[in-house]
Amino acid sequence: MPDVFPPDTVRCDACPVLCYIKRGHAGACDRYANVEGQLVRVDPHILLDRAKSQGTPLVPFLEREGDWDGKILKGQETFVTAIGAGTTYPDYKPAPFIVSSEVEGVDMVTVVTEGIFSYCGVKLKIDTDRHLGPERNLVRAQGEPVGHVTTAEYGSQMLSLGGVHHLTGGSKSEGRVTCETLLDLCNGKEVELTIDEGASVRVAAGKPPVVNGQREERMRVGCGSATIGMFAKQWFGKVDDVVVVDDHITGVLSEHQAGKLLGVRETGIAIQGRRSTPGRYFQVAEPGTGWGGTNISDPLTILKPFKPKFAWPHLRLLMVSTTGEQFAYYELDETLRPIEKELPDTLKESVGRIRENCEPALTTVLFMGGAGGSLRAGVTENPVKLTDSVKRKLTRVTCGGAPAYIWPGGGITFMVDVTRMPENAFGYVPTPALVAPIEFTLKKGDYAVLGGHVDYVRPLADVLKEKERQRQLVSHAQNPWPLKPHAGSSES
Amino acid sequence: MREPALIRMLPDGRRLHLHDGPIDLIIEADGPPQAISTAYEAAARRFVPILDELCCELPLLRSPALKNSERPRGLIARRMFAAVEPYCEDCFITPMASVAGSVAEEILQSMVGAAPLDRAYVNNGGDIALHLANNRIYKIGMVERPDCPSLFGSLTITAADQVRGIATSGWRGRSFSLGIADAVTVLADSAPAADAAATVIASAVNLPDHPGIKRVPAREISPDSDLGDLLVTRGVEQLAQFDIDAALENGFRVATRLRGRGLIHSAALCLQKRVRVLPPSHALAANLGTDRFLKRVVCTLDGSSGPSAPEIPAELELIGRTNPHA
Numbered sequence: 001m002p003d004v005f006p007p008d009t010v011r012c013d014a015c016p017v018l019c020y021i022k023r024g025h026a027g028a029c030d031r032y033a034n035v036e037g038q039l040v041r042v043d044p045h046i047l048l049d050r051a052k053s054q055g056t057p058l059v060p061f062l063e064r065e066g067d068w069d070g071k072i073l074k075g076q077e078t079f080v081t082a083i084g085a086g087t088t089y090p091d092y093k094p095a096p097f098i099v100s101s102e103v104e105g106v107d108m109v110t111v112v113t114e115g116i117f118s119y120c121g122v123k124l125k126i127d128t129d130r131h132l133g134p135e136r137n138l139v140r141a142q143g144e145p146v147g148h149v150t151t152a153e154y155g156s157q158m159l160s161l162g163g164v165h166h167l168t169g170g171s172k173s174e175g176r177v178t179c180e181t182l183l184d185l186c187n188g189k190e191v192e193l194t195i196d197e198g199a200s201v202r203v204a205a206g207k208p209p210v211v212n213g214q215r216e217e218r219m220r221v222g223c224g225s226a227t228i229g230m231f232a233k234q235w236f237g238k239v240d241d242v243v244v245v246d247d248h249i250t251g252v253l254s255e256h257q258a259g260k261l262l263g264v265r266e267t268g269i270a271i272q273g274r275r276s277t278p279g280r281y282f283q284v285a286e287p288g289t290g291w292g293g294t295n296i297s298d299p300l301t302i303l304k305p306f307k308p309k310f311a312w313p314h315l316r317l318l319m320v321s322t323t324g325e326q327f328a329y330y331e332l333d334e335t336l337r338p339i340e341k342e343l344p345d346t347l348k349e350s351v352g353r354i355r356e357n358c359e360p361a362l363t364t365v366l367f368m369g370g371a372g373g374s375l376r377a378g379v380t381e382n383p384v385k386l387t388d389s390v391k392r393k394l395t396r397v398t399c400g401g402a403p404a405y406i407w408p409g410g411g412i413t414f415m416v417d418v419t420r421m422p423e424n425a426f427g428y429v430p431t432p433a434l435v436a437p438i439e440f441t442l443k444k445g446d447y448a449v450l451g452g453h454v455d456y457v458r459p460l461a462d463v464l465k466e467k468e469r470q471r472q473l474v475s476h477a478q479n480p481w482p483l484k485p486h487a488g489s490s491e492s
Numbered sequence: 493m494r495e496p497a498l499i500r501m502l503p504d505g506r507r508l509h510l511h512d513g514p515i516d517l518i519i520e521a522d523g524p525p526q527a528i529s530t531a532y533e534a535a536a537r538r539f540v541p542i543l544d545e546l547c548c549e550l551p552l553l554r555s556p557a558l559k560n561s562e563r564p565r566g567l568i569a570r571r572m573f574a575a576v577e578p579y580c581e582d583c584f585i586t587p588m589a590s591v592a593g594s595v596a597e598e599i600l601q602s603m604v605g606a607a608p609l610d611r612a613y614v615n616n617g618g619d620i621a622l623h624l625a626n627n628r629i630y631k632i633g634m635v636e637r638p639d640c641p642s643l644f645g646s647l648t649i650t651a652a653d654q655v656r657g658i659a660t661s662g663w664r665g666r667s668f669s670l671g672i673a674d675a676v677t678v679l680a681d682s683a684p685a686a687d688a689a690a691t692v693i694a695s696a697v698n699l700p701d702h703p704g705i706k707r708v709p710a711r712e713i714s715p716d717s718d719l720g721d722l723l724v725t726r727g728v729e730q731l732a733q734f735d736i737d738a739a740l741e742n743g744f745r746v747a748t749r750l751r752g753r754g755l756i757h758s759a760a761l762c763l764q765k766r767v768r769v770l771p772p773s774h775a776l777a778a779n780l781g782t783d784r785f786l787k788r789v790v791c792t793l794d795g796s797s798g799p800s801a802p803e804i805p806a807e808l809e810l811i812g813r814t815n816p817h818a
Binding site for chain 1: 495500512513514516543544547548550666712713714715716
């Protein structure tokens, strides 16, 4: 291996060859190149192939270690995505590709363009019970504010990143770093974020989050109280009391309704924090990254001393977190002090089951953007009609072939799960703003009615001839086929 | 970010396309339908770990092959080394000179071992491994310039021929070349052997010190090239007829030597529209196959030795860079 390279040589990590690529050259595969010091994919325009059977690919890609059933795809229909299609900006001109194709006997038109989104951001759902930071606090990347903490949801924490104020309303470097952060998240890359007075997280779409250096494996099975309810029967008779430690609602078996119903004997256990209803405690500790989203590493710190009036020597106590990742087993000695012992086999199963019932913890990245003036003008001469057609579900909106959720109300504001889009579907312009693919698919008749650029419609076969710049991919297994004609119609 | 290997059927429903990093294979098998699908499955399974296998020995595979070199361990890496070993005392060569043909061969063997096929090919960007049974034949079209594909010849390979590997090398291709040939197509017993020989002959088609040839140290273009500081061809201006003939003659002499050593079967050398063909030796000796071979390698582009346009066979597989997006 050579030791010294010109400063703008990049090392490609798209495959294990790990080519060093000099500025202006491509790697061994001819697919990745060094463009002005940046590693760039050079086969830009992406077409999606639909599998023959029911429109769902059997195996889109063979996973490296995964099992494969030996079936192979047969290409049939093709959908032209906007990835690499180019934009209408800054001119108000027809979209770069307006493609007609016949699907199930219906003439469909897909208007394909890349949109430049100044109004955009990502919503992050991070599956973790660990406290990431107080609501409304700033989320930073490379020290620059790029978003804020919103709410805690079931088993997860929500962050909102980007938005026009961070992109263009702050300092130049705030805008640049925000754009870079959004771009990386949307393209599936890992990003490191720090939250003021909170945690530091490393997140990537579809991957487990890493909170303060610790990889989150699982979501919790439920809150502490719910966990008691779910497992009370399995614990009954095998242990005298159970505490499920949770930052939100810590549960105690002997006091909980589920324990009472089974006839679990009172242990007089006393827990720090505020009692909500019997067997359910709030605020047993501070939020943190320890047991069950609290800041504790030794669960005994939330227990007050056992009282001789209720407790007895050799009382068996299980303490466990809501994910089953942390657990400890104690027996009381003659002076009623809990002594940690090895978890008995009879309890191992229930702890294991808590873990099994926890879904894998992931980071979800939803891109959110608003389709504005020039973009809509690329579709029709009368932009408000496009909005109307989208609202009436006559026009389907997809991003790189992935379905988009359209917000009710004015404008075309949409959200899309970036993991359902082809890789590296996003780009940016130094404005700063993100470039995202967007496709509008509707019946040909409807397209004419809304004032579409019908003179620019080209048949699919025509587009497919331009092989030079195209790349065909198999559509994502979970995405509905974007060209499928809609149920409703205004063709009349 | 590592991309997963791509495994798919091409839209024609007949050919299998395997792609991973710089490896891009087009595969077609003929035989009973069940055998084809078994063979395709075997090919795909063998394919998936190949890039990792090769990359873990990459530094060794990029080092010059010498008589006492450390031998690589991987199956494909061993095929590569064995294919370049015959040249290691004559010229600079690394096992990478045979990587494309060796990958093609490995995949072909996995298919042939899995199911009874009438015939099959694995085309790795122009380096092709062939399987022919039961008197089957392949018709091959040859392309001199991958950037503007047109046929400079076509030929037929039968089950009775010893040929099971075809490879093409030239400075316009994806790999670097030390020579100036637009294309040297070699037929040999196997794809790895053909690949290594095509590389050696294409390097020999050369005019040392000719001012009209632009040469650049390989490392200046690709910092981790196995060719290091050796000068690779980046441009050739229009050459005088005698220069073309001299360069082809240089390559032709080397090709003749290789044929004498049994390393190749035959070869076609192409430079600026002129083609020289080295027929198989048995054809000369028995005066039997010459006619067949020469007629089928139709040299048309200079208009001197064949009909104006080669017949384009129905089952045409172009040599040269395949289009992975087709």
